[in-house]
Amino acid sequence: MASAPIAVHPPSPTGGRRVTARNQILGLAHSDRDVVEFLRRAGLPDAEQLLDDPAWVTWRGGHAHHYEAA
Template identity: 85%
Template sequence: MEGAPIVVHPPLGTGGRRVTARDQILGLAHSDAAVVEFLRRAGLEDAEQLLDDPAWVKWRGGRAHHYEAA
């Protein structure tokens, strides 16, 4: 695996973070619960346990689990 297949992008100026899986946009998350739901819809049933696993999820820009505008 080249890198984490799931990317939580930097917070937007209006708040929220774009979430992608292998360059496919899953949605705009405003909370960890939203990220988990996007991942479940993508077929990852144990999504809660993946959020802090760098092999699965890359948090770009800002702090992990932080969704407010920078």
């Protein structure tokens, strides 16, 4: 099975999580709202529904939906 095309990386030491789509950096998210906006800009209009779908999004390190500094 292929891995999810979107990755939300572990929280950085200063807060926020890098978001990538197929290894292309979309931005540094500080909330789910940021992730959704990055995904919309990448052409996924129903992004809110994808955040908890493991076929689309992999949350790496830390807990999903948490953006505080590591």
